Amino acid sequence: MPKLGRLFVAFCFAIxxxxxxxxxxxxxxxxxxLQPGTARILLLEPSVRVGSQSTGGLFEPNADWTEQxxxxxxxxxxxxxxxxxxxxxxxxxxxxxxxxxxxxxxALFGAVASSVIEYQFFLGNRLPSKKKDKNEFSWxxxxxxxxxxxxxxxxxxLMIRTKDAFGSAGRKLLQIAAAFGGVGVTAGEHIxxxxxxDIRTGELVWLNADLQMGGxxxxxxGAVKRVSQLLEGFPGRGVQ
Amino acid sequence: xxxxxxxxxxxxxxxxxxxxxLGADTYTLPPYSPAYEPRTLxxxxxxxxxxxxxxxxxxSPMRIRDDHLSQYVRDVLCRTVGSDRCGGVRVYIVDIxxxxxxxxxxxxxxxxxxxxxxxxxxxxxxxxxxxxxxHFELRHSLLGFQNRRSNSDLAAWIQxxxxxxxxxxxxxxxxxxxxxxxxxxxxxxxxxxxxxxYLKSSPYPSRSASEVWQHLMEEADAxxxxxxxxxxxxxxxxxxxxxxTELNRADYLLEEALKFNDPGEAGAKEHYKAVEKYxxxxxxxxxxxxxxxxxxxxxxxxxxxxGWTGALLQARADMYVSRGNVRDLITATTLYLNAIDSxxxxxxxxxxxxxxxxxxxxxxxxxxxxKLYLENVxxxxxxxxxxxxxxxxxxx
Numbered sequence: 001m002p003k004l005g006r007l008f009v010a011f012c013f014a015i016x017x018x019x020x021x022x023x024x025x026x027x028x029x030x031x032x033x034l035q036p037g038t039a040r041i042l043l044l045e046p047s048v049r050v051g052s053q054s055t056g057g058l059f060e061p062n063a064d065w066t067e068q069x070x071x072x073x074x075x076x077x078x079x080x081x082x083x084x085x086x087x088x089x090x091x092x093x094x095x096x097x098x099x100x101x102x103x104x105x106x107a108l109f110g111a112v113a114s115s116v117i118e119y120q121f122f123l124g125n126r127l128p129s130k131k132k133d134k135n136e137f138s139w140x141x142x143x144x145x146x147x148x149x150x151x152x153x154x155x156x157x158l159m160i161r162t163k164d165a166f167g168s169a170g171r172k173l174l175q176i177a178a179a180f181g182g183v184g185v186t187a188g189e190h191i192x193x194x195x196x197x198d199i200r201t202g203e204l205v206w207l208n209a210d211l212q213m214g215g216x217x218x219x220x221x222g223a224v225k226r227v228s229q230l231l232e233g234f235p236g237r238g239v240q
Numbered sequence: 241x242x243x244x245x246x247x248x249x250x251x252x253x254x255x256x257x258x259x260x261x262l263g264a265d266t267y268t269l270p271p272y273s274p275a276y277e278p279r280t281l282x283x284x285x286x287x288x289x290x291x292x293x294x295x296x297x298x299x300s301p302m303r304i305r306d307d308h309l310s311q312y313v314r315d316v317l318c319r320t321v322g323s324d325r326c327g328g329v330r331v332y333i334v335d336i337x338x339x340x341x342x343x344x345x346x347x348x349x350x351x352x353x354x355x356x357x358x359x360x361x362x363x364x365x366x367x368x369x370x371x372x373x374x375h376f377e378l379r380h381s382l383l384g385f386q387n388r389r390s391n392s393d394l395a396a397w398i399q400x401x402x403x404x405x406x407x408x409x410x411x412x413x414x415x416x417x418x419x420x421x422x423x424x425x426x427x428x429x430x431x432x433x434x435x436x437x438y439l440k441s442s443p444y445p446s447r448s449a450s451e452v453w454q455h456l457m458e459e460a461d462a463x464x465x466x467x468x469x470x471x472x473x474x475x476x477x478x479x480x481x482x483x484x485t486e487l488n489r490a491d492y493l494l495e496e497a498l499k500f501n502d503p504g505e506a507g508a509k510e511h512y513k514a515v516e517k518y519x520x521x522x523x524x525x526x527x528x529x530x531x532x533x534x535x536x537x538x539x540x541x542x543x544x545x546x547g548w549t550g551a552l553l554q555a556r557a558d559m560y561v562s563r564g565n566v567r568d569l570i571t572a573t574t575l576y577l578n579a580i581d582s583x584x585x586x587x588x589x590x591x592x593x594x595x596x597x598x599x600x601x602x603x604x605x606x607x608x609x610x611k612l613y614l615e616n617v618x619x620x621x622x623x624x625x626x627x628x629x630x631x632x633x634x635x636x
Contacts, residue, residue, distance in 0.1 A: 051285060056392025061285030095298030103299045174396055181404035 023212040025121040026233050027137040029205040034196075034236030036085030039155040041196075043081070043090045044106060046160040048073055050217060053189060055170035059163075065218050069164070072223030077160070080227055085236045088158065091150065101148045108141050109159050109204075113193050115139070117209045139204040141197065151199050160230055162192035164217055190214075194230040206235050283345075283382050290346040290381075297332050297350060304333040304353065304518070312514040313351055313365070320366035320442045321373050329373065337525035339456065343372040345381035356515050357522040358455065358538060360545060362507030363448035367439055371449075374434035380427045387423045391416050421480055428483045429492070436496050445504040446497040453490035459537045460486070466533020512546050520586075523555040527562055535559050550584020554592070561592050569596045587616040595629065603633040 050065040081088040093099055093106060116139055120130040130136060145151065167175070167187030178185040190213040196206040208230060215225030278284045297303070310333060318326035330348045338354040349372055359365040375381070395416045402409035432449070439446040457473055464471035473487040483489075515522070519542075526535050536559065543552050557575035560568040576593040590613040598606030610630050614623060 049289075054389045054393060056389065056394075056396040058389050058392050060282065060389065061289045062281065063284040063288040066285075066288060093295065093299065095295055097299070097305060099299045100301040100303075103296055104301055107296075170393060174400060177397075178400045178403070181400055183400055183403045185400070 023122075024210040024229075026208045027116060027121065027206070028233075028235065029137050029203060030135050032205045032235065034086070034156075034205075036236050039086045039236070040153060041084070041086050041088045041156045041158050042151065042154040043077070043088050043158045043160070044102070044109075045091065045093045046070075046073060046077065046162070047110075048162055048217070050164045051166075052168045053165035053171050053187065054168055055174050057171075059165050060168070065164075065166075069162075069217035069223070072217060072220055073160075073162070073227060075220075076223045076227040080231065083237075084231070084234055089154075098150060102150055105141060105145060105148065106159070109157075109195065109197065110161065112139055112141055112204055113159075113161075113195050113207060113209070116204070116207055117193070117211075121209055122211070137204075137207075139207075141202045141204070143202050145197070145199050145202045154199055156205075157197040157199060158194065159197070160192075160194045162213065162217065162226065162230070163189070164213075165189040192226065192230055194234075196235065206233075208232060208234075282386060283379075286382055286385060287346045290344040290348065294330070294344060294346065294348040297334075297348065298330075300334065302334045302336065304335050306333070306518070309333055309356075309514070309518060313356075313369070316362050316365050317349075317369045317373070319362070320370045320444065321438045322441065325373065325377070329376075335521075335525070337522065337529060341368050341372050343375045343381075345376070345379070347376060349373070349376075353518070353522050353525065356518070357526060358459070359452065359511065360455065360508055360541060361448060362511050363439070363444035363504070364452045364455075364506070365511065366442060366444050367435060367446075367449035367452050370435035370438040370442075371431045372435075374431040374438070375427070378427075378430060378434065380431065384424060384427060388420055391420050418479055421482060424482045425477055425484050429489075432484075432489060432493060433496065436493060436500070439497075440500045440502050443504050445506055446500050446502055447494065448506055450490045450494035450497055453486045453493065455541065457486045457490065459534050462537035463531050463534035466531065466536070508545050512542070516551075520551050520554070523551070524558065527555065527558050530562065532559060532563050548582075550579045550582045550586075553579035553582065554584065554586065554589050557589075557592055561596055564599075566600070569600050572596050573600070587613050587620075590616065591622075591626065594626075598629055598633050607633050 048066060048070045049059075049061065050069045051059050051061040054060055078090075081090075091102070093102060118125055119127045120137075145157075151157070165188060171185075171187045175185040175187045191209075191211050192213045193207065193209040195204055195208070197203070198205050210229060213226060213229055215229065216222035217226050278287050310331060313331050313333060314326065314329075317329065317331065320326075328347050332348065332350045333356070334350055334352055336352040336354060337357070338352055339358050340352045341355055342350045349369070351369070355368060356365070359368065395413055398409050398412050398416075402412075436446050436449050439449060460471060460473075474485050475488050475491070477483070477485050477488070512519075523535075523539065526538060529535070536556075539552055539555050539559070543549075546552070553575050557572040557579065560572035560575070573593060573596050576589050576596070579589055580593075590609045594606045594609035594611075594613060596606075597603075597609065600606075607630050610626050614620065614626060614630075617623075620626065
């Protein structure tokens with residue numbers, strides 16, 4: 001069971017010091033520009049997970065909150081879609097064999113985005129080749145993307161992921177107790193990312209990642225704030 | 241698409257665990273209750289996440305979407321756990337050449353192709369499927385999650401209090417970690433024993449469950465011998481082991497099965513007939529794992545039931561070609577020719593034969609077979625490489 005391996009690591013680093021550096025970063029491919037009205041964008045079904053954070057830091061999925069958040073975010077996204085400067089269609093990742101390759105690529109997008117966050121964006125584990133040039137941003141999922149039949153007629157893929165773990169009462173209690181001992185304990189985890197992938201070349205041309213997102217996604221206003229943070233700096237937005 | 245969490249699922253309403261050591265009435269299965277919807281916060285959350293995973297699994301390119309094979313696995317499951325229980329289970333066969341099957345908390349089961357290759361009868365397959373279903377019936381995912389949560393909560397508090405009191409708490413932390421793994425091993429044993437009870441109520445002999453683990457131990461021995469390393473089987477599991485050891489499982493499963501004393505038809509012939517079409521594919525994936533000893537054990541085991549069919553001869557030859565010593569190429573050539581003589585003519589045999597002969601220095605014969613391969617598969621993926629061999633051998 002892979003979960004147990006992760007648990008062991010979590011035990012070892014159960015109480016991590018809070019990160020001091022900035023928590024929000026955007027990367028854009030050098031020289032990339034997207035003119036409004038020139039491209040067709042496919043929004044892959046957003047990944048939304050909302051739950052609690054247990055005292056020990058485990059993610060406890062909450063079905064009600066996730067459903068509320070999904071509805072709020074989808075509603076807000078469909079409103080915002082028209083204001084992104086280009087036509088955006090939504091694609092549902094279902095269980096049919098036609099979606100098979102897209103499931104693969106969806107997982108790959110997540111892996112590449114995680115790599116960007118881990119090895120380029122934030123202080124702690126950055127690769128030398130990724131931090132020597134401030135404008136360096138070259139990431140790709142390979143050239144095979146254009147051959148996926150479901151993507152015919154589209155130029156870019158937009159992927160959106162958010163995960164919210166609201167600190168439980170026990171976690172907050174632990175945080176207070178830990179403060180007495182001079183140990184820093186974080187309560188609550190709200191991370192999200194939005195990325196744009198060029199279908200023709202497979203390159204990740206834009207990525208927005210935030211490890212401390214705002215807005216309570218379980219409410220409508222919170223979802224509005226969350227979506228605006230996710231799509232902050234979306235290329236080709238046109239004159240507002 | 242119907243929301244998966246609303247699919248009709250039937251789970252026995254038993255929440256306590258049936259222990260086989262309690263009295264005479266312990267061999268009957270708990271009563272069955274229809275349509276179950278999770279109600280508690282934890283369980284609903286787990287089912288929601290499982291639904292997302294199931295969608296991904298259903299759309300995965302690793303999935304083998306063969307109706308006959310899926311139907312066969314479903315039939316074995318239904319015969320093992322009963323038609324009441326198997327009604328709501330979704331079975332997904334995935335092309336992974338290792339022995340495993342998994343069960344999600346919402347009733348989705350995945351069966352790996354390596355499992356279908358290794359089990360030698362319907363009863364053995366039923367033993368594994370029954371074990372997985374037992375996890376579902378006993379709600380192990382939920383209980384495991386709650387156990388991990390409680391233990392990690394405890395560990396977090398101990399760490400903080402230890403920091404405040406300036407004490408070393410690493411021993412306590414370690415024992416908490418150990419208890420989580422021990423809990424998981426206990427769950428696996430419970431699933432084993434409930435799976436055995438399913439087998440008892442089914443037409444299959446319950447002794448097959450122990451045989452699954454015996455074969456796995458023998459395969460591990462063969463793998464170790466092939467790699468020239470020593471391997472010993474232990475009764476007690478290691479600190480981080482998530483399952484009891486194979487030896488331990490084979491032992492207690494046999495002990496319980498002897499108490500049940502239920503003969504039955506294991507259905508070996510039926511199993512090999514059902515997987516016959518996929519055997520070449522499963523075997524070629526297994527050979528690519530580069531485990532000569534283990535693959536030889538598996539192939540010989542199948543041959544013991546079906547005899548040396550053309551497909552098995554080809555697989556054996558491929559094994560030797562892949563190991564590639566000069567004496568192996570001679571063996572492989574003989575085996576390929578035997579396969580052809582037995583009436584089993586496949587383009588892959590011509591390719592293997594051709595490559596082997598060329599590597600032995602018999603260029604004319606080798607070229608002949610490689611040309612035969614390209615004639616049969618004009619748009620082969622490795623056409624350019626094979627053509628290179630033909631040209632190279634011809635030029636000498």
